[in-house]
Amino acid sequence: xxxxxxxxxxxxxxxxxxxxxxxxxxxxxxxxxxxxxxxxxxxxxxxxxxxxxxxxxxxxxxxxxxxxxxxxxxxxxxxxxxxxxxxxxxxxxxxxxxxxxxxxxxxxxxxxxxxxxxxxxxxxxxxxxxxxxxxxxxxxxxxxxxxxxxxxxxxxxxxxxxxxxxxxxxxxxxxxxxxxxxxxxxxxxxxxxxxxxxxxxxxxxxxxxxxxxxxxxxxxxxxxxxxxxxxxxxxxxxxxxxxxxxxxxxxxxxxxxxxxxxxxxxxxxxxxxxxxxxxxxxxxxxxxxxxxxxxxxxxxxxxxxxxxxxxxxxxxxxxxxxxxxxxxxxxxxxxxxxxxxxxxxxxxxxxxxxxxxxxxxxxxxxxxxxxxxxxxxxxxxxxxxxxxxxxxxxxxxxxxxxxxxxxxxxxxxxxxxxxxxxxxxxxxxxxxxxxxxxxx
Amino acid sequence: xxxxxxxxxxxxxxxxxxxxxxxxxxxxxxxxxxxxxxxxxxxxxxxxxxxxxxxxxxxxxxxxxxxxxxxxxxxxxxxxxxxxxxxxxxxxxxxxxxxxxxxxxxxxxxxxxxxxxxxxxxxxxxxxxxxxxxxxxxxxxxxxxxx
Numbered sequence: 001x002x003x004x005x006x007x008x009x010x011x012x013x014x015x016x017x018x019x020x021x022x023x024x025x026x027x028x029x030x031x032x033x034x035x036x037x038x039x040x041x042x043x044x045x046x047x048x049x050x051x052x053x054x055x056x057x058x059x060x061x062x063x064x065x066x067x068x069x070x071x072x073x074x075x076x077x078x079x080x081x082x083x084x085x086x087x088x089x090x091x092x093x094x095x096x097x098x099x100x101x102x103x104x105x106x107x108x109x110x111x112x113x114x115x116x117x118x119x120x121x122x123x124x125x126x127x128x129x130x131x132x133x134x135x136x137x138x139x140x141x142x143x144x145x146x147x148x149x150x151x152x153x154x155x156x157x158x159x160x161x162x163x164x165x166x167x168x169x170x171x172x173x174x175x176x177x178x179x180x181x182x183x184x185x186x187x188x189x190x191x192x193x194x195x196x197x198x199x200x201x202x203x204x205x206x207x208x209x210x211x212x213x214x215x216x217x218x219x220x221x222x223x224x225x226x227x228x229x230x231x232x233x234x235x236x237x238x239x240x241x242x243x244x245x246x247x248x249x250x251x252x253x254x255x256x257x258x259x260x261x262x263x264x265x266x267x268x269x270x271x272x273x274x275x276x277x278x279x280x281x282x283x284x285x286x287x288x289x290x291x292x293x294x295x296x297x298x299x300x301x302x303x304x305x306x307x308x309x310x311x312x313x314x315x316x317x318x319x320x321x322x323x324x325x326x327x328x329x330x331x332x333x334x335x336x337x338x339x340x341x342x343x344x345x346x347x348x349x350x351x352x353x354x355x356x357x358x359x360x361x362x363x364x365x366x367x368x369x370x371x372x373x374x375x376x377x378x379x380x381x382x383x384x385x386x387x388x389x390x391x392x393x394x395x396x397x398x399x400x401x402x403x404x405x406x407x408x409x410x411x412x413x414x415x416x417x418x419x420x421x422x423x424x425x426x427x428x429x430x431x432x433x434x435x436x437x438x439x440x
Numbered sequence: 441x442x443x444x445x446x447x448x449x450x451x452x453x454x455x456x457x458x459x460x461x462x463x464x465x466x467x468x469x470x471x472x473x474x475x476x477x478x479x480x481x482x483x484x485x486x487x488x489x490x491x492x493x494x495x496x497x498x499x500x501x502x503x504x505x506x507x508x509x510x511x512x513x514x515x516x517x518x519x520x521x522x523x524x525x526x527x528x529x530x531x532x533x534x535x536x537x538x539x540x541x542x543x544x545x546x547x548x549x550x551x552x553x554x555x556x557x558x559x560x561x562x563x564x565x566x567x568x569x570x571x572x573x574x575x576x577x578x579x580x581x582x583x584x585x586x587x
Contacts (some may be wrong), residue, residue: 202501236513383449388505390447390556391538392479418482420451424501 010127010159013122015267016322023323026267028062030295035059035068038301041086044079045303047071065270065293066281071305076106078245085109087252087299090180096243097145106333108147108245109299115154117296118248120264122155125254128263129214131185134159136211138178140188141219142168145269147249149218152187153364155251161185171196175205182211190217190226195426197233207234212293216241217252221330223351224359227259240329246294246305253327258319261326268296271325272304273313276334287312289334290327338368340375345410347433350379353405357398358387363424370438377414379406442510443562444492449505450476450483457485469495473554475541486541488554500564503576511554512563513543515573526553526572533566535559 019024036056038045048407049055050071058064076084085092087109094110110118131137137156141148149167158415166177168188174196177183186193192214200207214271215230218241230238242262252260264271273279273288282288290309294302295361310333314326332346347366355361363382368375379402385399395418402416425432450456457476464471469489477484488511489495496506516522530537538556548550552575561580567574 042449082501383505385505385507388447389506390445390482390484390507390509392477395449395480395482395484418449418451419454420449421505423451 002283005382008130008132010132011122012159013127014124016128016265016324018267020323023266024062027295030060030267031065031293032056032059034293034295034297034301035295035303037086037298038303043082044075044084045071045301046319052407061145062270065272065304067302068293069309070291071105071302073246073308076108080105081107082109084300086301087111087413092299093290093312096147096150096151096249096327098147102245105145106246108249111298113296113298114300117268118251119154119158121248121251121254121268122152123159124265125216125241125251126141126156126159126161126185127180128254128256128322129216129237130158130162130257130275131156131214132172133186134162134165135159135183137161138166138174138181138183138186139162140166140168140174140186140192147243147245148187151249163426168192169179171199172203175200175203178212179205179210184211185214185216186212187216187241189219190215190222190230190306191220191426193230193238194226197230198422214239216254220243221332221336221348223331223348223355223361225351225355229360235356242327242330244307244309247294247302247307248297252292256318256320256322259312260318261328262326263318263322263326266324270295271327273311274306276310282312284288284315285312287328290330296415307394310334336434338366338436340377341366343410343412345412346378349409350406353409354379354381354402357405358384358402360384360386362419363426365424366431366434368434368436368438375410375438377412378413378417380419380424382424383418384421442564443488443554445509445511445545445556445573446487446489446492446496446499447507447509448485448499450485452478452481452483456483460485460499460502460504463498464489467495467498469498473541473543474545475539477539510560511556511560512560513552513554513575514567514569515550515552515575519548522551523553526567527568529567529572530563532582535563535566545562 039049039056054067056343077218091111093112094115095107097105097107139152141152143149143165153163153165158355164177164181166174213236215236215238215239227238239255240262241250241254243252247269253264255262272291274291276289287310290307290311291303292307309330310332311327318326332348335344337344350366351361355363362384365380367378399418401418406414445513449458474487499506515525516526536558540553540555541551566572
């Protein structure tokens with residue numbers, strides 16, 4: 001049922017293979033234009049440059065980017081709604097808004113040119129994972145203010161693929177359409193795809209018999225173990241796409257068929273990895289916060305935008321031949337981190353601990369509570385067929401091993417509660433891993 | 441020879457037991473016998489029913505994790521020392537009983553108990569050698585139906 005398509009080169013992917021020297025020349029040229037544009041049209045940026053006694057002409061090399069001031073999420077909120085726009089409204093053809101992973105909405109804008117850039121990077125994203133004209137892309141990212149739906153949509157159409165704009169949610173209809181329309185690719189969050197997989201049997205759908213062969217998964221942190229589970233259970237290839245509204249939406253970086261981390265479309269987005277605390281560049285290959293500068297965004301230039309996403313840049317050449325650098329899969333955001341009894345914990349650490357004991361990742365949720373001034377963590381884990389036996393002792397032993405594993409990895413004593421399967425809420429967007437019930 | 445037991449994970453909260461029971465009742469499954477093991481935060485419901493494969497399918501379709509285990513049914517005389525005699529045999533043969541429970545109905549002064557052993561085949565062999573009446577599942581079901 002799953003057809004193997006020969007790798008085809010799509011001309012739109014040409015910039016992915018630029019020789020480094022040409023790529024860097026292009027980056028510098030575009031960076032200078034971007035800084036000038038922001039300086040001329042965005043008062044906040046102008047003021048910050050002035051405070052540092054900087055002029056756009058001070059950017060003479062790519063290394064000079066480190067002199068420039070940062071942009072942070074609160075800048076977008078503080079200037080809500082239109083304060084960071086560098087184009088007059090008459091030139092703006094589209095607005096999107098992000099609820100953000102945290103708090104109030106932020107608004108982002110696109111000129112016709114910006115939409116063109118976006119379409120370009122989405123085409124290159126789909127082409128990188130082997131999709132082309134003739135593919136049927138089921139786009140289950142939400143349509144609307146969220147960038148995912150429309151972003152993927154226009155790139156898919158431009159590539160010549162058939163796009164099904166089904167948007168998020170309505171699991172039964174997703175499965176029906178996938179089967180009846182013969183979707184060959186799906187775009188959604190990885191956790192929603194797992195949800196589809198779980199529901200498939202009930203609705204008489206066997207993924208392994210469908211023509212579906214690729215999943216373009218993003219919009220939330222996920223892990224290699226989730227990828228393995230998705231691929232083993234569905235028979236498709238799972239690709240990681242990265243993006244954020246503040247920069248453009250999905251399509252900032254995308255994995256190629258080698259599946260070794262998303263390549264950043266560096267001709268449009270300039271990446272830096274900075275030490276989270278000091279804001280200084282880390283040594284090559286080390287982990288830190290991803291900071292991005294848009295190199296072609298007219299409506300809303302973003303200079304050194306702090307993404308809060310934690311990753312590392314891989315410099316080694318990818319087997320696909322792309323010269324674009326790769327980021328490691330983003331498994332955690334500095335925003336997802338929670339502090340409990342003074343210990344910093346990421347949900348991904350808990351995930352690794354559960355995985356070690358169970359072999360596959362169970363559905364889980366982390367509940368934070370405060371009892372008489374003391375923080376408590378409870379990890380709720382759905383019982384799986386693999387760990388369940390008919391004796392109490394066997395299950396209690398699993399519970400104990402889960403506790404120990406979490407303690408080893410995080411240094412925290414946590415309560416582990418086994419819960420009935422299918423009782424932890426599945427999300428149709430970003431999976432909610434941490435429920436903080438502490439009253440501060 | 442061996443009897444199939446379904447076990448279900450249950451959370452320790454109101455309604456946890458009634459949900460699977462309602463499902464089985466609606467589909468007209470009759471439970472021959474059952475037992476519940478309870479721990480602090482959860483419980484395990486163990487069921488023996490005639491059409492266990494269909495019951496398992498139904499429960500799994502409704503989101504339950506179901507495990508199938510082999511049980512050994514043994515007929516004992518319904519009088520003081522009836523069980524004790526069998527336990528003595530098992531002790532001598534160094535066979536460990538994981539847990540056991542009973543069928544509620546009895547006939548002709550005989551009760552039927554179900555045992556969970558680590559190695560049911562070995563246990564059956566030894567019990568048979570010692571002339572204990574290990575009930576074949578077909579007989580047992582007939583018996584249960586006749587009552």
